[in-house]
Amino acid sequence: MTWATPSTVEQPLLWRWRHNALRRHSDVVEAWIVLSVWLLAVVFGVVAGVVAARATVSGYATANARAHSVSAVLTGDATTSPLARDPELGGKVWAPVRWTDPNGTPRTDRARVSPGTRSGSHVTVWTDRAGHVVSAPVSGSASAVQAVMTGTLVAPLAGASVWAVGWVVRAGLMRRRLDEWDAEWKLVGPRWTA
Numbered sequence: 333m334t335w336a337t338p339s340t341v342e343q344p345l346l347w348r349w350r351h352n353a354l355r356r357h358s359d360v361v362e363a364w365i366v367l368s369v370w371l372l373a374v375v376f377g378v379v380a381g382v383v384a385a386r387a388t389v390s391g392y393a394t395a396n397a398r399a400h401s402v403s404a405v406l407t408g409d410a411t412t413s414p415l416a417r418d419p420e421l422g423g424k425v426w427a428p429v430r431w432t433d434p435n436g437t438p439r440t441d442r443a444r445v446s447p448g449t450r451s452g453s454h455v456t457v458w459t460d461r462a463g464h465v466v467s468a469p470v471s472g473s474a475s476a477v478q479a480v481m482t483g484t485l486v487a488p489l490a491g492a493s494v495w496a497v498g499w500v501v502r503a504g505l506m507r508r509r510l511d512e513w514d515a516e517w518k519l520v521g522p523r524w525t526a
Contacts, residue, residue: 358509362502369498377491385483389475396469399458404431407440410449423447429455433463441465 410427424444432438443457443465460466470478 356509358505358512362505365498365501365505369495369501373491373494373498376494377487377489380490381483381487384486385479388479388482392470392475392478395466398460399466399469401456401458402431402433404429404443404455404457406445406449406451406453406455409451410445410447429457429465431457431459433459437463439463 407428407430410425423446425447426442427445427449428440429443429445430438430440439459441457441464443455445455449455458466458468
């Protein structure tokens, strides 16, 4: 006689939905919860990713609409000292600039320029409506890539949050099932030991 070990017994597909004398109501509930959580995680992840991507594109479009280019004059040399370099600027350095806004008011600020640019050189800077220097607008392809990356990062996080909620619910069901088994064992156990 050979005994079936757990590794040799195959569980039928969708066993929790099939009629079985040992199947409990909590097994069916758990099966539906697992299925629902997986479906909700996928749907919620995709929707959250699309919403995040659209919000990114919209944010760039709004920022681009508020920024406009002005011609400015460098009021000091763009030094190439290590202190002036900022690794986040893509090889550019901060330098003082001066320009006149559309109202005729002279303005000064610091802008990112190529290292070694001499005082008096004309450079293009981007300003907002208040006249403050802002970053150059993000181009269409760069904003599209950023939107895709944002959506790609948000989607799994949103799906994982749904999955985590489902895991907590399932853990509660497991605790309840173990309590039920414990209560039943207290009734049946003494008969076996007698």
